[in-house]
Amino acid sequence: MKKLAIVSAIAATLLCSTGSYASTEITLGLSNWPGWVAWYVAEHNGYFKKYHADFKLVWFSSYETSVEALSAGKIDANCQALIDSIAPIEKGVPIKVVLTTDNSAGNDALMVDNSIKNFNDIKGKTIAVRMDSIEQYLDEYGLKKHGIPPTGVHFVNMSTSDAAAALMAGRVPAAGVWNPWIQRIENRKAGHVLFSSASAPGVIPDIVAAQESILKKYPNEFVNLAKVWFATVKFIDMHPKQAAEIMAPHVELPPKEYQVALKGTRLFGQKLNHYSMNEKYHNMTVSLYKSTYDTGKFLKSVGAITKIPNPRSFIDPTFVNEASK
Numbered sequence: 001m002k003k004l005a006i007v008s009a010i011a012a013t014l015l016c017s018t019g020s021y022a023s024t025e026i027t028l029g030l031s032n033w034p035g036w037v038a039w040y041v042a043e044h045n046g047y048f049k050k051y052h053a054d055f056k057l058v059w060f061s062s063y064e065t066s067v068e069a070l071s072a073g074k075i076d077a078n079c080q081a082l083i084d085s086i087a088p089i090e091k092g093v094p095i096k097v098v099l100t101t102d103n104s105a106g107n108d109a110l111m112v113d114n115s116i117k118n119f120n121d122i123k124g125k126t127i128a129v130r131m132d133s134i135e136q137y138l139d140e141y142g143l144k145k146h147g148i149p150p151t152g153v154h155f156v157n158m159s160t161s162d163a164a165a166a167l168m169a170g171r172v173p174a175a176g177v178w179n180p181w182i183q184r185i186e187n188r189k190a191g192h193v194l195f196s197s198a199s200a201p202g203v204i205p206d207i208v209a210a211q212e213s214i215l216k217k218y219p220n221e222f223v224n225l226a227k228v229w230f231a232t233v234k235f236i237d238m239h240p241k242q243a244a245e246i247m248a249p250h251v252e253l254p255p256k257e258y259q260v261a262l263k264g265t266r267l268f269g270q271k272l273n274h275y276s277m278n279e280k281y282h283n284m285t286v287s288l289y290k291s292t293y294d295t296g297k298f299l300k301s302v303g304a305i306t307k308i309p310n311p312r313s314f315i316d317p318t319f320v321n322e323a324s325k
Contacts, residue, residue: 035102135176142195202285
């Protein structure tokens with residue numbers, strides 16, 4: 001990976017997105033995922049001002065680049081998947097998880113061509129997927145759930161967009177993808193869902209991770225950020241059509257199409273954050289403590305980490321707990 005090029009791109013993104021950087025303004029990175037595009041609902045509705053949360057949203061066209069930006073200390077906080085936070089944390093990157101935004105509930109899927117009708121048909125076939133990723137983890141989860149070991153198929157490494165394109169072109173029989181690729185494959189009648197995160201509750205949690213230094217400097221801002229998020233989730237739950245109309249232009253999709261993607265995302269408000277962020281509920285499917293151990297085992301098996309980090313060391317429920325009082 002050309003790290004210098006990535007850092008330059010990040011710097012350019014921040015320069016264009018934030019202008020002059022105010023001393024109390026905190027940068028929050030986000031990318032194309034319904035549980036994160038939802039922050040634009042908060043911005044549109046004036047929730048950042050209402051709850052005195054001095055944050056600047058920084059859009060990344062590449063999700064992977066946003067994760068790199070947080071690890072490199074180029075942004076203060078980022079919206080990312082828990083599974084993509086574990087390796088940096090294990091390597092000593094000083095970040096903490098402060099909020100759960102959502103769980104994938106159908107927006108990630110193992111897509112197959114129309115010749116494959118069930119899991120028996122996929123044995124010995126090739127699955128295109130970005131290796132060591134959320135999608136590979138979900139694919140393996142689905143395979144194991146149906147009695148097929150990961151060695152029972154052939155994984156080939158591709159970016160998500162390339163994997164989707166390969167499936168639509170008939171070059172591979174299966175691909176691990178997320179929306180909007182799921183919808184695009186279905187709209188072209190090039191394939192269908194064999195297994196999705198709708199059948200795997202709690203398996204793919206998404207979170208806000210933040211630099212430890214910024215948390216120590218501005219703890220009240222992150223309490224206020226949690227309040228912003230809780231209000232945003234309430235609004236979306238009550239007004240999904242209006243929310244989709246606000247969110248869709250940011251990802252250049254029609255609102256009706258974005259409503260479908262929004263339905264595949266289980267947004268976490270105050271109550272679900274209480275369960276996901278606090279250790280006493282570690283046995284619940286929504287628990288980040290449970291997910292850390294489950295996804296950590298996968299990451300260790302593929303060599304992405306050498307040791308599963310203790311979730312107590314990086315999950316900080318302080319901010320959602322204070323915001324709930």
